[in-house]
Amino acid sequence: MSDYVSPFDERVREPVAPAPRPGSLSEVTVGLLDISKPKGDVFLDRIERALRASHGVTEVVRLRKPTFARPAPADVLSEAERCGAVLVALAD
Amino acid sequence: MGRQTRGGGDDGYVEVDPVSALGATLSRLDGRVSTLADLAGSEPLLVAVVERDCPTSRGALRALADVGGRVAVLSQGRAEAAHDLAATTGTQHLDVLVEPAPHKVSEALDVRTVPTFVLFEDLDVAAHLEGWDRSLVAPLVVRAGGGPIGDGGLPELKPGCGSRSTFDDATLARLERDDAALGRTATDGSRDGDDIDEMWRRGWHDGLPVVPPTPGRVEAMLDGRDPTTPLGVLGPVMAEVTFERLAVCAVLAGCEPRTWPVIEAAARAVLDPAFNAHGVTNTTHFASPWLIVNGPVRERVGMHAGSNALGPGNRANATIGRAIRLLLQLTGGGSPGGLDRATLGGPHKYTACFPEHEEASPWEPLHVTLGHDDATSTVTVYGGEAPAGVSDHSSRTADALATTLSLAMANAWSPTWFPIGTQTLLVLCPEHATTFGEAGWSKQRLRETIVERTTRSVGRLRSAGSGELTPEVMDATDPDRMIPKFASEREVVVVVAGADAGRFSAVIGPWVGFGLGSTMVTKEIET
Structure with a gap:
């Protein structure tokens, strides 16, 4: 077999390990990320009520991407990094 | 040596013509040409006459893939069929010869069914065996310098299939069109270095x-x-x-x-x-x-x-x-x-x-x-x-x-x-x-x-x-x-x-x- 030149940037193909999972949502700040698809805020309002009522969540941070069509900007990502868990509301 | 009857000759109805079979020029998988006589030299040579669509032929090749010695394969049909047969039975390393229609070599070896095993010794036919019989094939392999035969997924006995040399022209034309289609659909270019x-x-x-x-x-x-x-x-x-x-x-x-x-x-x-x-x-x-x-x-x-x-x-x-x-x-x-x-x-x-x-x-x-x-x-x-x-x-x-x-x-x-x-x-x-x-x-x-x-x-x-x-x-x-x-x-x-x-x-x-x-x-x- 011949050698072939790769189209890939091999550095970015290294697998990334998932972040450690919290033992309980009540122990951490929970981020709720609205990617700004229509009604994402309505959906997350309901999720927040359910988390507080049924899962002992006390600390919630609401996050929002300016547009669903682009990656999250650095300030949104750094806020998300301070949370112990983040839920993302995708699609419409 | 010349035209002769096989199996003792008393029944007289089967004639083989090993001279024309040994001297016929055939293409190999790598594109070069060869005769059976070239492959045999002064040593015994076992030739397996096979056909891609025959399950017994395919099993026989799998069984012979690793026996060593001097085993050649005569594949009936176009080159595309021979490539496919060798690739799918693990026999690319053997001497595989391509025999397209009109199958004069198979006729000269009196091949009626495939596989047929023909053992040449001293440039003459020493044995001729049709179909698959493990107990009879094994000693032919040994006489050709090979070792124990493999399982090949075959039972001890299995009848062969009709040889293309016995088919009419219209059937042969249809089979060769099917052979050619194998080549058209195969994109594996590894044999020409561009895969x-x-x-x-x-x-x-x-x-x-x-x-x-x-x-x-x-x-x-x-x-x-x-x-x-x-x-x-x-x-x-x-x-x-x-x-x-x-x-x-x-x-x-x-x-x-x-x-x-x-x-x-x-x-x-x-x-x-x-x-x-x-x-x-x-x-x-x-x-x-x-x-x-x-x-x-x-x-x-x-x-x-x-x-x-x-x-x-x-x-x-x-x-x-x-x-x-x-x-x-x-x-x-x-x-x-x-x-x-x-x-x-x-x-x-x-x-x-x-x-x-x-x-x-x-x-x-x-x-x-x-x-x-x-x-x-x-x-x-x-x-x-x-x-x-x-x-x-x-x-x-x-x-x-x-x-x-x-x-x-x-x-x-x-x-x-x-x-x-x-x-x-x-x-x-x-x-x-x-x-x-x-x-x-x-x-x-x-x-x-x-x-x-x-x-x-x-x-x-x-x-x-x-x-x-x-x-x-x-x-x-x-x-x-x-x-x-x-x-x-x-x-x-x-x-x-x-x-x-x-x-x-x-x-x-x-x-x-x-x-x-x-x-x-x-x-x-x-x-």
């Missing part, structure tokens, strides 16, 4: 065959340019795009090296943050980069702006667009069904690249409208969907034709989605463009007219019955409020392309608007 199947295995393709990016081809594409030259970072995997990686995609796509300046400029355009390649690639929408090429470079690299300008047939158009698609898919990581989440996608996602037919246009070309010099060449990238055709063969005035085109433009994205908030591409065919030109309409006038005639009242949009309404329409308090589809003529992008004949234009709808999605980007081409 397209390896590209399928690696996933370096878009569903169609690609050109394997050998170092020599990539070097030819770069033509002395520095392969490490960086072009930018491409999502979703945030890969660094270099000249080398772009050249690999260009080779895979089948590009000619002379098209490189267009490919490089197109890559710079899709990597411009305003284009937002990340979003265009990942979206559930139909969007994909459309490349519109203007200026003298069109002719220099062999592009085609006439009949089928948006369709198949021209290598430069097809491969430049495909190279950019492969860059997004492979280097950028936007693999279909992976991080490319398109609901339906579309044929334009294989390739979408065409030059404006500037010579057939009554107006200045796109790049001049956008402020570039007439003598420069540019590529404009636009994140759009598949073309939606607009037929108008009946309008006799520019005014009436503008109305037809406006109705089509009003449907972009979704028929009740007003305003659209971004540019939308209208590809005018030369006959439609000429109607405007002869009536003295400027491109600007057409664009402004489309803005006027795609403006709707809130009441009309609501009464259509669709729930697909923008917040502007849903929240408006005055039903008579007018909502323009396009904020200004700058959102109506007009280019001319296509054949001289036919009154078919096309609207190519955009992706997400309001500056949130993708914006058209134009780059000058360094030539």
